[in-house]
Amino acid sequence: MRSLTRSDGRPPKWLNGLRRKANALCALLYVAGLIYLACIVWPSFNDRTYFSENALLPGLVDDEFVHRERTNTFAKQLREVVQTRYGKEYGMPHDWLLEQLESIGLEAYAQNFTAFLPGISGAVEGTNIFAVMRAARAPSVESIVVAVPFRSNTLGSIGLALSLASFCREQIYWSKDLIFVFTEHETIGMQAWLSAYHRLPISSLKADPLAAHGGAIQAALALEATDGSTPFSNVDIRYNMINGQLPNLDLVNLLVKMTEKEALVPTLYMQEDPHGQDLYTEKGYWKLAKTSFKGIVAQAFSRADSGLHSVFGAYGVQAVTISPYGKGRTKSQGGWVDIGRLLEGGLRSVNNLLEKFHQSFFFYFLPSTHRYVSIGVFMPAIGLLMGPVLIKALCVWLDLNDEGESSADGDAKAKKETKSESALAVLPLITKSESALAVLPLIVIAHSCGALLYFLPYLLFNAQASISTNDQQLFQAIATIAITLPICPWIIQRNLADKDFGVPSMVVLRVVALLELALIVGVTAVLNFGIAVLVAIFVAPISTITIPFRSKIGWALNSMALVLLHPLVACCVALGVYTALTVPVPPTPSWLAQRAFEQTVDVTVGFIRDSLVYQSHLYAFFTLALFPIWMMFWTIVHHRSE
Amino acid sequence: MKRQRSEVKRIEKTEKTDGNEPLFVRSMDVASAAVVVQVCYLFNPFGIASCIAMTTSVFHNFLIAAALVAFQSGRPYVSASVLALVSMLGLYPAVLMVPIALHYATAGGNSKTPFDWTAFCSSIAVFCSVWAGALYMIVTLSGSWQFLQSTYLFFVLVPDLTPTVGVFWYFFTEVFDHFRLFFLWVFQLNIFIFVIPLALTLRRSPMMLFHILLILIAVFKPYPSVGDAVVYMALLPIWRHLYLYIRHSFLAACTMAVFAVLAPVMWKLWIQDGSANANFYFAITLAYCTAQIFLLTDLLYAELRHRIHMTHGIRVVDESGTEAKIALS
Numbered sequence: 001m002r003s004l005t006r007s008d009g010r011p012p013k014w015l016n017g018l019r020r021k022a023n024a025l026c027a028l029l030y031v032a033g034l035i036y037l038a039c040i041v042w043p044s045f046n047d048r049t050y051f052s053e054n055a056l057l058p059g060l061v062d063d064e065f066v067h068r069e070r071t072n073t074f075a076k077q078l079r080e081v082v083q084t085r086y087g088k089e090y091g092m093p094h095d096w097l098l099e100q101l102e103s104i105g106l107e108a109y110a111q112n113f114t115a116f117l118p119g120i121s122g123a124v125e126g127t128n129i130f131a132v133m134r135a136a137r138a139p140s141v142e143s144i145v146v147a148v149p150f151r152s153n154t155l156g157s158i159g160l161a162l163s164l165a166s167f168c169r170e171q172i173y174w175s176k177d178l179i180f181v182f183t184e185h186e187t188i189g190m191q192a193w194l195s196a197y198h199r200l201p202i203s204s205l206k207a208d209p210l211a212a213h214g215g216a217i218q219a220a221l222a223l224e225a226t227d228g229s230t231p232f233s234n235v236d237i238r239y240n241m242i243n244g245q246l247p248n249l250d251l252v253n254l255l256v257k258m259t260e261k262e263a264l265v266p267t268l269y270m271q272e273d274p275h276g277q278d279l280y281t282e283k284g285y286w287k288l289a290k291t292s293f294k295g296i297v298a299q300a301f302s303r304a305d306s307g308l309h310s311v312f313g314a315y316g317v318q319a320v321t322i323s324p325y326g327k328g329r330t331k332s333q334g335g336w337v338d339i340g341r342l343l344e345g346g347l348r349s350v351n352n353l354l355e356k357f358h359q360s361f362f363f364y365f366l367p368s369t370h371r372y373v374s375i376g377v378f379m380p381a382i383g384l385l386m387g388p389v390l391i392k393a394l395c396v397w398l399d400l401n402d403e404g405e406s407s408a409d410g411d412a413k414a415k416k417e418t419k420s421e422s423a424l425a426v427l428p429l430i431t432k433s434e435s436a437l438a439v440l441p442l443i444v445i446a447h448s449c450g451a452l453l454y455f456l457p458y459l460l461f462n463a464q465a466s467i468s469t470n471d472q473q474l475f476q477a478i479a480t481i482a483i484t485l486p487i488c489p490w491i492i493q494r495n496l497a498d499k500d501f502g503v504p505s506m507v508v509l510r511v512v513a514l515l516e517l518a519l520i521v522g523v524t525a526v527l528n529f530g531i532a533v534l535v536a537i538f539v540a541p542i543s544t545i546t547i548p549f550r551s552k553i554g555w556a557l558n559s560m561a562l563v564l565l566h567p568l569v570a571c572c573v574a575l576g577v578y579t580a581l582t583v584p585v586p587p588t589p590s591w592l593a594q595r596a597f598e599q600t601v602d603v604t605v606g607f608i609r610d611s612l613v614y615q616s617h618l619y620a621f622f623t624l625a626l627f628p629i630w631m632m633f634w635t636i637v638h639h640r641s642e
Numbered sequence: 643m644k645r646q647r648s649e650v651k652r653i654e655k656t657e658k659t660d661g662n663e664p665l666f667v668r669s670m671d672v673a674s675a676a677v678v679v680q681v682c683y684l685f686n687p688f689g690i691a692s693c694i695a696m697t698t699s700v701f702h703n704f705l706i707a708a709a710l711v712a713f714q715s716g717r718p719y720v721s722a723s724v725l726a727l728v729s730m731l732g733l734y735p736a737v738l739m740v741p742i743a744l745h746y747a748t749a750g751g752n753s754k755t756p757f758d759w760t761a762f763c764s765s766i767a768v769f770c771s772v773w774a775g776a777l778y779m780i781v782t783l784s785g786s787w788q789f790l791q792s793t794y795l796f797f798v799l800v801p802d803l804t805p806t807v808g809v810f811w812y813f814f815t816e817v818f819d820h821f822r823l824f825f826l827w828v829f830q831l832n833i834f835i836f837v838i839p840l841a842l843t844l845r846r847s848p849m850m851l852f853h854i855l856l857i858l859i860a861v862f863k864p865y866p867s868v869g870d871a872v873v874y875m876a877l878l879p880i881w882r883h884l885y886l887y888i889r890h891s892f893l894a895a896c897t898m899a900v901f902a903v904l905a906p907v908m909w910k911l912w913i914q915d916g917s918a919n920a921n922f923y924f925a926i927t928l929a930y931c932t933a934q935i936f937l938l939t940d941l942l943y944a945e946l947r948h949r950i951h952m953t954h955g956i957r958v959v960d961e962s963g964t965e966a967k968i969a970l971s
Contacts, residue, residue, distance in 0.1 A: 245915060316916040362917035397892055515896060523903050526911065526922075 015398070022395045026388035026544055033384030037533070040381070041292045043279050046373045049366075052359035053250045056349045058257045063341040067163045071336045074100070075159025082155065090152040092184045097129045097158075104166040106131035106180070113192035113207040115185070117609050126184035128193050132212050133169055133178040143177035143214030144350050145317075146343065147222040147308045149186040157225045158182060160336050164343055175351055177214035187304035191311045191614055198315050204612040219251055219350045219357065220319035221343060222308035230335045231328025234267050235259045235342070237369070238306045238321040240298045241313030242616045244528025248318045248357035249364055249372060251350075255320055256369045258345040262338040264324070266369045269294040273368040288367035295365045300530030303606060304614050311614055318357045363529065375529075382525040385536035386518050392544045393514035400507055439508045446631035449485045453623040456481060457608045474608070475601040482568050482627070486634050506639045510547065513632035517543055520625045531621065539565060539626075546633045558637045566630060567622045568600065575599040671882045683876035687902060692869035699869030702732060706873055709738065710852065718746045718761070719768045726772035733797045734859045737837050738852060739769050744841060745848035798830060800864045805923060807905070808866040809931055812924045833862045843946070850945045853877055857938045861931050871934070887944035890936045897933035901926055 018025065039045055051058060077100075081093045094110055101108035108131040115124040134140055148154060148161045165180050183189030192207035197217075201207075225232070237259070239252050259266040267273075271291045274284030304310045307321030322342065328334030363375035460477055517539065525532035542561050563569060576596035580587060587595075610616035683689060692699050705728040712721035721742050729736040747762035748755060780789060796802070803811045810829060817825050836858055844851040853874055860870040885891075904926045911918035 245917065313915065316914060356916070358916070358919075362915075394892075515899070519900060519903055522900075523907055526904075526918075527907060 018391065019395050019398060022391055026391055029384050029387040029391070030541055033381050033387070034537070036384055037378075037381045038289070040373050040377050041288045041367050042285060043288070043367075043371060046367065046371050046377060049249065049253045049256070049370050049372050051250060051253055053353070053357065055352050055354050056250060056254060057352055058254050058349045059261050059345060061345070061348050063344050065164065065167050065340045065344045066337060067167055067340070068335070068337045070163040070166060071160050071340065073159075074162040075156050075336075078155050078159055092127070092129075092150045092182075094127050094129055097182055100162055101129070101131040101165065101180070104131075104162070105169050106133050106165060107212055109211040111193060111196060111208050111210055113189065113196075113205060115188050115192070115206075115613060116204045117612060124185055124188060126189050126192075128181060128183050128189045130179060130181040130193065130210075131165065132214050133165065133174070133180070134214075135174040135177050136172050138175040140177050140213075141215040142175075142218050143179050143216070144347055145179045145181060145217055145220035145312075145319075146347070147181045147183065147190060147220060149183050149189070149222075149224060149308055151186065153226040154224060156230075156336060157223045160225075160340050160343075161223060164340050167340075167344070168347070173348075173351070176218060178347065179214045179217075183308065187308055187311050188613060190308045191304075194311060194315055194317075200315075202613070202615070216356070217312075217315070217317045218353055220309060220312050220317055221255075221346055222319065222321040223323075223339070223343065224307050224321055225324040225339065231331055232264065232324035232334040232339070233326035233328040234265045234270075234272070234324070235339075236267050236270055236323040236325060238309065238323060240295075240302045240306055241310045241319070242302055242304060242610070242614045243313065243618075244299045244302055244530055245313035246299070246362060246364065247309070247313075247320055248360050248362060250357055250360040251318045251320055252366070253360075254349050255322060255342075255346055258342045258349075259322075261345065262342050263333050264338065264342070265326075268366055268369055269298065270325075273370065288371070292365060292367045292373070295367075296530040296533060298530070299365065299528060300534050301603075301618065302528075302530075303610060303616075314615055363526075365529065378529060378533075379525065382522065382529075382532060382536055385533070385540050386521055388544045389514050389518045389521075389540050393511050393518065396507055396511050396514070400511070439505055439512065442509060442635055443512060443628075443632065445488055446628040446635070447624075449488060449631055450624045450628040453478065453482055453485070453627055454620055475604055478604060479568060482566070486566075486631065488631075506547075506636050509632055510636055513629055513636065514543060516632075517629050520629065524621065524625075531618070535626070538570070543629075543633060546637055555637065562630070562634055562637055567627055568604070571603060572596050572600045575603065675880050675882070678879040679876050682879060683872060686872050686875055688868040688875070689872040692867070692872065697867060697869055698731075699867055699872075702728060702735070703869065703873050705731070706735060706738070706856070709742070713742050713745065713852070714849070718742070718765045722765045722769040723772040726769050727776065729769075730773055730776045732863075733794055734833055734863050736769075737833060737855050737859065739766060740837055740841050741844075741848035741851040741855065743769075744845050744851065748846060748848070797864055798826075800826060800829075805909075805920070805927075806865055807868060807927050807930055808861075808863060809928070810864045812920060812927075815920075829862075829864070833858060840942075843942075847945060850881075850941065853881075854938055854941055857934055857941075861934045861938075881941065881944070884941070884944035884948055887947045888940045889943070890940050894933045894936040894940070897929050897936070901930040901933065905930070 078093070078096070081096045082090055085091065085093055098108045098110060108129065111128045111130065113126055113128065115126075117124060132143075146161060146164070148157050150158065161180055161182070165178070168174065168178055181190070181193055183193065188205070191202070192205050193210070195202050195205060196207040196210045197213060199209075235255075237252060237255050239247050241247065256266045265272060268291055271287065271294065274281075274287045278284035278287075298306065302310065307323065309319035309321040312319035322339070324334075324339050326334075361372065361374050364372045365378065366372055456478055457474060460474070521532050521536050521540075524535070542565055546558055546562065564573060573596070576592055579595050579599070580592055604619075607616065607619040607622070611619045689703075705724055709721045709724040709728065712718075712724060722739065725735060725739055725742065729739075743762045743765045746765050747758045781787060800810055800814055803815055805811050813825070813829070814822070837855065840851060840854060840858075844854070856874040856877070860866055860874065863870065905923070908918060908923040908926050912920060912923050
């Protein structure tokens with residue numbers, strides 16, 4: 001390529017300018033990245049949401065769901081059954097549900113499942129109840145799922161789902177099957193149902209095969225109103241799925257529109273939008289920024305607790321959870337019937353679809369319910385934040401190549417050879433073959449440590465075994481290994497220095513670590529933008545300044561920064577900061593530390609459980625991807641040049 | 643299991659040898675090259691991935707390596723026969739016959755030796771006859787010429803557009819039917835047309851021609867896979883004396899690493915999650931092809947530059963004594 005080198009093989013002129021100003025450029029790019037992230041939330045730099053899929057025809061039909069008494073009756077009966085049968089324990093009355101669904105006229109089935117989770121003694125057993133309403137006008141090739149979890153406070157939602165099912169049964173315009181699923185143990189049950197529906201078995205979840213199928217699922221709506229008293233005033237729309245996946249923006253926009261049609265206020269993360277005239281003011285900006293930040297964090301650490309919709313992503317199904325809440329002011333709006341009409345409008349829109357959702361964005365985040373930031377707008381932020389890492393890697397690589405300027409150890413041979421080739425671009429990796437090859441064991445060790453951390457839970461706690469352990473033991477095992485592993489490179493370095501591999505070149509290791517970090521963050525930015533941008537903000541600056549310092553102070557500062565970045569420590573610190581910010585009363589440091597530690601235990605074990613049941617890749621990301629890079633930087637900082 | 647390969651290096655003597663040490667092949671490099679090449683082959687992630695996927699590229703690579711061993715150890719007709727077997731399996735390794743035939747036509751001499759047309763034609767004749775014999779065997783065993791539809795015509799007509807790491811599938815999903823034949827010709831010619839200028843330039847360096855044609859085949863085959871890349875990547879350490887002149891190693895290596903990680907991610911996003919679309923996957927595949935082409939042009943540049951320095955010394959000075967800049971025109 002002409003532009004990448006001059007035709008006589010020397011690097012282009014702009015590259016030399018880049019190398020001279022590398023540090024300033026890195027700092028500038030990082031700050032520009034942070035400013036960019038702050039700017040894209042401002043409404044002038046993003047767009048108003050719109051409907052890409054014309055077939056949806058949202059909100060055009062008159063909603064006909066008026067069955068207030070039916071809804072109340074179902075809910076009341078359900079409460080009575082649960083009270084009389086289970087008392088305070090709120091067990092799920094499977095047979096009652098089956099009976100009601102059959103009396104409506106749907107095909108009702110039950111599905112048993114068993115989940116084996118580490119840290120929980122025994123297995124988690126449950127039964128899902130689901131009913132299929134066959135489309136009158138079409139063969140059963142597509143379906144829409146309405147899912148409600150069974151919990152002590154979702155009895156009202158189940159009543160609404162039952163009356164909605166009876167209403168839908170009476171209509172003739174359905175072109176897709178409607179499948180109503182009532183899950184036990186919430187998302188575990190939903191995952192069991194989905195894995196059986198798609199015939200994709202999961203090792204830690206034993207799910208019985210389903211008695212009936214309904215075709216490819218086009219969309220799923222989950223309803224999860226906690227039983228506050230109606231009338232509701234707001235509807236929380238939750239769309240974050242496992243592994244940072246998001247449903248098609250059309251589906252989210254559809255539900256926002258349906259909510260507004262029922263004169264309810266749609267919210268994201270319980271944050272209301274800034275009012276119309278406040279949008280371009282400072283007050284509005286902070287609201288938008290807060291919602292965006294919550295969105296990023298929710299996408300980054302997406303667990304299954306936001307709703308039943310979160311497990312649909314792995315099967316390529318677009319799903320959203322509706323969660324009505326709040327205190328409505330008038331009794332005439334915000335009742336269960338209005339929620340039912342909201343769902344009916346959504347179902348009828350999805351019913352119109354000719355193809356599965358593909359028109360609108362899949363990669364976005366929402367500052368408010370009516371504004372979106374798409375991948376084309378937020379991806380440059382990753383480029384700007386990771387730019388310093390790449391520039392540093394390039395500069396270090398070119399420094400390795402330069403005549404007489406190499407900062408590696410023991411390269412007199414390189415100096416002699418490079419003297420004579422002033423006009424040539426040299427590749428001295430081979431001339432430094434001794435010290436470059438010696439880096440390979442360090443890289444292998446770093447990645448093996450990560451792999452050890454990853455497989456540790458599965459080795460220690462076999463899913464099907466009867467070893468009952470609790471969260472504390474699991475966390476202790478992981479933490480012990482994670483904290484003692486950093487000693488490995490030290491030990492290995494001592495042994496390696498004697499052989500004729502030569503001393504490992506920290507410069508080469510630095511290039512490898514920086515490139516690997518850039519690669520991991522870049523790839524994760526496409527999969528899960530939230531975690532990528534958080535890692536980029538905190539890890540990128542530290543990684544560019546991690547070098548084997550000569551001075552004591554530099555070494556101490558670098559070590560401290562790296563210790564803070566250790567995944568477990570970073571988790572603890574972040575949770576501590578979050579707790580300190582959200583607790584109303586200023587906490588004592590000891591209480592804060594204890595809370596942060598407990599939450600770290602919860603979060604770590606939660607990640608492991610999620611990876612077993614929901615195939616969440618967060619634990620793998622931290623142990624297989626980030627921890628080896630941290631180990632490599634730790635090795636670089638603590639390298640003793642002899 | 644791969645056999646060890648031995649490489650033949652031709653070291654030309656020039657008048658000035660002092661200061662020119664980096665130009666020459668060091669004997670320790672020749673000794674260690676075999677081990678390094680083996681290690682590069684065995685630990686190549688693409689090779690391991692091919693093994694896990696249990697593809698037949700293992701057999702293709704084995705036969706190509708066998709042809710290379712026979713080629714370098716001076717057995718022309720054995721290498722032609724083995725290459726005929728590979729070409730029978732996949733059509734495109736047939737172009738590798740050109741460097742083999744060229745080698746036996748120039749018979750390891752320098753630019754003064756005349757071109758031996760007899761050796762050239764006889765090696766090609768052996769190649770063709772072994773191929774024809776193998777085809778005849780297949781016809782008698784299967785009883786008809788039906789197999790052509792599933793093998794050679796499949797490569798040539800590209801009926802199946804399952805996404806691969808190549809460039810054909812994306813383009814042919816968009817092509818209109820009445821232009822399909824035209825574009826088929828253009829795309830298929832891509833492999834064969836480049837052989838002619840490359841052979842003319844590198845007629846005295848058949849090993850380099852062989853290597854470059856391996857890269858060319860891996861890029862421009864209709865149905866390539868990452869297993870095709872393993873052989874030429876493993877052979878890179880033999881050009882130790884050319885490393886001085888390779889310019890884009892960093893860029894090509896980084897692009898390959900990014901491809902190795904990003905291609906499965908884009909595939910998963912497109913096929914499994916339904917979030918991305920074909921463009922995401924094709925973009926990263928295109929980056930992979932670009933990295934391979936960078937490698938190809940770098941090798942070619944390094945070889946040509948090395949030739950100049952071998953005749954003029956490592957610092958090329960013109961009459962006035964100033965250092966000349968050597969440009970690739």
